[in-house]
Structures are given as structure tokens and as C-alpha cells.
Amino acid sequence: MRQILAVTIMFCLSMFGCPKGAYHSAVVAEHAFKSGVGAFQKAEIAEYQNGRISVEEHHRIEAGIEKIGTSGIILVNAMQNGAANPTISADLQLLIDSTTALMNDGVLGVKNPNSQAILKASLQTAQAVLSNVQEELNAAAPVAAKP
Amino acid sequence: MTPATPVTPPSASGAVAIIGDIAMLEPIAFNLVASLVRGLKGKSDAEILAGDATDWSSIVAIAHSEQSK
Numbered sequence: 001m002r003q004i005l006a007v008t009i010m011f012c013l014s015m016f017g018c019p020k021g022a023y024h025s026a027v028v029a030e031h032a033f034k035s036g037v038g039a040f041q042k043a044e045i046a047e048y049q050n051g052r053i054s055v056e057e058h059h060r061i062e063a064g065i066e067k068i069g070t071s072g073i074i075l076v077n078a079m080q081n082g083a084a085n086p087t088i089s090a091d092l093q094l095l096i097d098s099t100t101a102l103m104n105d106g107v108l109g110v111k112n113p114n115s116q117a118i119l120k121a122s123l124q125t126a127q128a129v130l131s132n133v134q135e136e137l138n139a140a141a142p143v144a145a146k147p
Numbered sequence: 148m149t150p151a152t153p154v155t156p157p158s159a160s161g162a163v164a165i166i167g168d169i170a171m172l173e174p175i176a177f178n179l180v181a182s183l184v185r186g187l188k189g190k191s192d193a194e195i196l197a198g199d200a201t202d203w204s205s206i207v208a209i210a211h212s213e214q215s216k
Contacts, residue, residue, distance in 0.1 A: 030196075031186055031195050032183050034202055034203060035182040037206060038206055041206055041210065045213065055216075062210040063210070065210040069206040073207070080196045125179060
């Protein structure tokens with residue numbers, strides 16, 4: 001619930017004064033998600049450097065982040081090139097699947113409860129943003145049409 | 148007359164857990180908002196996406212490098 005509130009505030013702030021449109025909303029949401037993943041990565045590296053996350057856990061999580069990053073590049077390229085909505089939706093689904101895998105295979109396997117809680121909260125915030133992107137895409141078919 | 152059911156006060160550990168949860172999330176959410184506003188200020192959609200493509204590449208490169216440590 002708090003994640004949703006945070007994301008709602010984020011959107012209100014980010015949309016203020018900006019030109020409207022489904023494409024722009026999707027761009028803003030993608031940007032927010034990218035920022036969320038970047039924050040998650042920084043938090044994870046800090047936990048690892050402070051010895052609260054093992055090498056194995058660190059490798060597993062960074063492997064998950066790498067997959068998300070690769071999916072993110074594919075999504076950005078599709079949006080830049082004005083790809084059709086089904087293509088963008090498929091790319092987005094890939095991102096969502098990668099994020100779920102990171103949560104299940106990486107974050108939930110962290111043994112230190114405090115570290116796990118920090119990473120879980122961070123990733124859930126990013127996941128909430130991603131849900132908004134999906135809603136934007138589902139709500140407006142011609143998202144890919146650049147203004 | 149049935150005695151009133153005693154009301155169990157919230158446990159101190161439960162309250163601490165909730166406060167800890169909020170404190171953990173707030174900086175994350177605040178940093179996200181700050182980063183978002185910084186990233187969007189005065190930029191067109193094309194510029195935002197161009198910057199994001201670079202940032203994603205950086206995230207991938209860091210993730211790749213961290214796995215070899």
C-alpha cells in the first residue's frame with residue numbers, strides 16, 4: 001500500500017507541467033522504473049560491501065539485475081523506434097518476468113533479514129512502477145505513436 | 148453478565164517492525180522521486196529515452212562486473 005502511495009506521489013510530481021499523452025506517460029513510467037532498478041542495485045552493492053550479503057547471494061542478484069537491464073534496453077529501443085504496441089507489451093512482459101525472477105530467486109534467498117527487507121522494499125517500489133507502465137499500455141493502444 | 152473481552156494492546160515489537168518498515172521505504176521512495184524529477188526536468192521524451200538507454204547499459208555493465216568479484 002505504501003509503495004502504491006509512493007508511486008502515486010511520484011507520478012503526480014513528474015506529470016505536473018508535462019505534456020499529456022499515453023506515449024509520454026509510458027516514457028515517464030519507464031524512466032521511473034529504470035531509476036528504481038538503479039536504486040535497488042546501489043542498495044544491493046552497499047549491503048554486499050558491508051558484508052551483510054554473501055558472495056553467492058550477490059552474484060545471483062546481480063545476474064538478475066543484468067537480465068532486467070538487458071530487457072530495459074530492448075524496451076527503450078522499441079519505444080524510441082515507435083514499435084507497435086504488441087511489441088512494446090511483449091518487451092514489458094519480459095521485464096516483469098525478469099523482476100519477478102529477481103525477487104524469487106535473488107532477494108527472497110538473502111539470509112540477513114534486514115538486508116532482505118531493504119532489498120524487498122526497493123524492488124517492490126520498482127515493481128509498482130512497472131505495474132503502472134502496464135496499465136498505461138493497456139489503457140491506450142496507440143502508445144507507440146510518437147508525438 | 149459476560150465479562151468484556153480484554154483488548155490486547157499492540158505489541159512493542161509489532162510497532163517497531165512497522166516503524167522500521169516505513170523508515171526503510173521512505174528514503175527509497177524519496178530517492179526515486181528526486182531521481183525522477185532530476186531526470187525529467189526540461190527534457191523531451193526522446194532525450195529521456197536516450198538517457199535511459201545509457202543508464203540501462205551502465206546498470207548492465209555494473210551487474211556484469213559485480214558478478215566477477
